[in-house]
Amino acid sequence: xxxxxxxxxxxxxxxxxxxxxxxxxxxxxxxxxxxxxxxxxxxxxxxxxxxxxxxxxxxxxxxxxxxxxxxxxxxxxxxxxxxxxxxxxxxxxxxxxxxxxxxxxxxxxxxxxxxxxxxxxxxxxxxxxxxxxxxxxxxxxxxxxxxxxxxxxxxxxxxxxxxxxxx
Numbered sequence: 001x002x003x004x005x006x007x008x009x010x011x012x013x014x015x016x017x018x019x020x021x022x023x024x025x026x027x028x029x030x031x032x033x034x035x036x037x038x039x040x041x042x043x044x045x046x047x048x049x050x051x052x053x054x055x056x057x058x059x060x061x062x063x064x065x066x067x068x069x070x071x072x073x074x075x076x077x078x079x080x081x082x083x084x085x086x087x088x089x090x091x092x093x094x095x096x097x098x099x100x101x102x103x104x105x106x107x108x109x110x111x112x113x114x115x116x117x118x119x120x121x122x123x124x125x126x127x128x129x130x131x132x133x134x135x136x137x138x139x140x141x142x143x144x145x146x147x148x149x150x151x152x153x154x155x156x157x158x159x160x161x162x163x164x165x166x167x
């Protein structure tokens with residue numbers, strides 16, 4: 001009885017999968033709306049260096065938003081694949097076979113997000129704030145995460161991965 005209950009309890013993860021998936025969809029929709037707004041304001045306004053800098057900053061913020069949405073999607077898909085259906089129809093690069101695979105993919109996305117966040121700070125820098133401390137902290141976190149990833153033994157890639165990459 002308890003064994004069966006524990007086996008069925010894995011479906012409780014569906015709550016997390018659905019919540020994270022909906023959050024990813026909301027971020028994607030919001031990013032789409034912001035993109036349309038940026039396009040409209042760019043086409044409707046004059047072109048000068050200040051508006052160009054603002055446009056670059058808004059594009060970087062959009063990239064960051066879409067990267068966060070992607071991270072949420074990867075987490076939702078990974079949890080679904082780990083707990084519900086290992087044969088989910090996902091591309092081979094998104095196949096997640098254990099919790100370490102999910103953590104690796106998430107860490108890689110976090111590294112890119114941190115880089116984009118720092119780039120946004122550099123673009124919006126007013127010359128007053130000290131970016132060295134902020135950049136050093138970001139670099140330290142990225143270096144730590146990269147070191148963490150490098151300490152894991154490399155897994156053999158399935159043959160299907162290589163053939164799918166060539167398509």
